[in-house]
Amino acid sequence: DGGITQSPKYLFRKEGQNVTLSCEQNLNHDAMYWYRQDPGQGLRLIYYSQIVNDFQKGDIAEGYSVSREKKESFPLTVTSAQKNPTAFYLCASETRTGMDYGYTFGSGTRLTVV
Amino acid sequence: GIQVEQSPPDLILQEGANSTLRCNFSDSVNNLQWFHQNPWGQLINLFYIPSGTKQNGRLSATTVATERYSLLYISSSQTTDSGVYFCAASIQGAQKLVFGQGTRLTINP
Numbered sequence: 001d002g003g004i005t006q007s008p009k010y011l012f013r014k015e016g017q018n019v020t021l022s023c024e025q026n027l028n029h030d031a032m033y034w035y036r037q038d039p040g041q042g043l044r045l046i047y048y049s050q051i052v053n054d055f056q057k058g059d060i061a062e063g064y065s066v067s068r069e070k071k072e073s074f075p076l077t078v079t080s081a082q083k084n085p086t087a088f089y090l091c092a093s094e095t096r097t098g099m100d101y102g103y104t105f106g107s108g109t110r111l112t113v114v
Numbered sequence: 115g116i117q118v119e120q121s122p123p124d125l126i127l128q129e130g131a132n133s134t135l136r137c138n139f140s141d142s143v144n145n146l147q148w149f150h151q152n153p154w155g156q157l158i159n160l161f162y163i164p165s166g167t168k169q170n171g172r173l174s175a176t177t178v179a180t181e182r183y184s185l186l187y188i189s190s191s192q193t194t195d196s197g198v199y200f201c202a203a204s205i206q207g208a209q210k211l212v213f214g215q216g217t218r219l220t221i222n223p
Contacts (some may be wrong), residue, residue, distance in 0.1 A: 035213075042216055048209060
């Protein structure tokens, strides 16, 4: 079955440590997105990529970095510069094919600073 | 940028009841989507509906683009409908969706 796989499901980070969240899709979608969700809040866009080897900052990119070396993969690194990284992180891909349009989300990674 | 506001923030209903969730947006949109987030955090795309009306089983959605609002209807609610419903929109030329704060729906048995 096609879909988006995020790993790990839970991640604990120590102060000053960089961590990388994985996002892999086998849907053959070009566009991929990273969102952050804080408790009781909506989703805020961190980074997005429309095509391999290209990506743009979203609304809250500070303290995060991404790469897009393969169509299937869009990893997110939470750096030590991100002062409040505890949140739920969601990866999505987008399909636009004729009348078929929509986002597919992964199951998310819950990051906690310890 | 575009502003997306949802109401009500919370809704508690008994099983079998009908509900209407509202999404207002501040600009003309070329993309509007409704999502359901289950209690485990998984987001499911319900509708892509920048204008008009769509139905899928007990769920239907209507977007009146000229008046800048969209409605999500849930009929004969079931406990599995519980969760948070998000509306998200983008304007022409923008690549990113802006999400509302969500409506938390609780269906009691």
